[in-house]
Amino acid sequence: MADTDGLKVAKNYHVNEPFANQDGFYVKGANSLDWGMKKHLSNIFDPKSGNTVMFAFDHGYFMGSTAGLERLDLLLPTLAPYVDVFMGTRGAIRSCVPPQITKGIALRVSSGSSMLNEDLSHEVVAVDIEDCIRMNADCMAVQTFIGADGQLESLDNLSKVINAGMRYSIPTLGVVAVGKQMERTDRFFKLATRIVAEMGVQLVKTYNCENFEEIVAACPVPIVVAGGKKLPEKDALNLAYTVMAKGAHGVDMGRNIFQSNHPIEMAQAIRKIVHEGYTDTQAYEFYQDMISDHAKE
């Protein structure tokens, strides 16, 4: 057992100081990567704003058919103009995303549990690197369960995917999982995001929490934030604004887009925050204007 008694509390996050090793390439922590990695990261993070709007529709990998995602074939083409990256499973992407849609692809490669399991933390790597290459994946998403029963398996999965990604210059997206029993404190997210980053991922997906700016500061690669459970639109826009103001490089949002009564307008409003610096209040006004314009048509 490591001697953790008497550990000093980390506190010097220098949240107002920009990431230091940033000369030459705009994506955080990616300076020393090769051209292929940088090209994929440029397909994810807009070179002008440096940020991304990822649309997550991978829920079916453990939830099956989900409200709002019943017909991926109908939904995805309508949202494509308003998001930067599609995040889904290979089954959903191959069957429902027309290949002429030129969006970044975040391919979910871990799976192995379902809603019927009490413990979701046991997964395998379900997609091999050759298929990620065939699908032109811009990153490979692996769920990591820090502090859960399946921690070792998920870190093993993560390291295998990172190793394969390094061989073929495909970034890995480390997804920090939160389970029923797992804390959602800044202490947990500081631990989990940093472990995942030190394993070698090129981007991290996590959740908002108290002191989020410290999580961002201590994570040497870009963080994108999951939306979580469906919120009223105003609150979801506030979430997006808050995390962007605290240093996130985008959102990876699912339910707060596809379960909205107005998914297209919601994606457009989020885009305004992520790429154009709108406040949540401005973005909500924009959202309402878009809906009323739509109603008049």
Ligand code: R5P
């Ligand atoms: C969960 O692990 C999945 O990766 C989802 O993609 C993720 O939770 C984002 O979707 P939502 O915004 O609905 O939470």
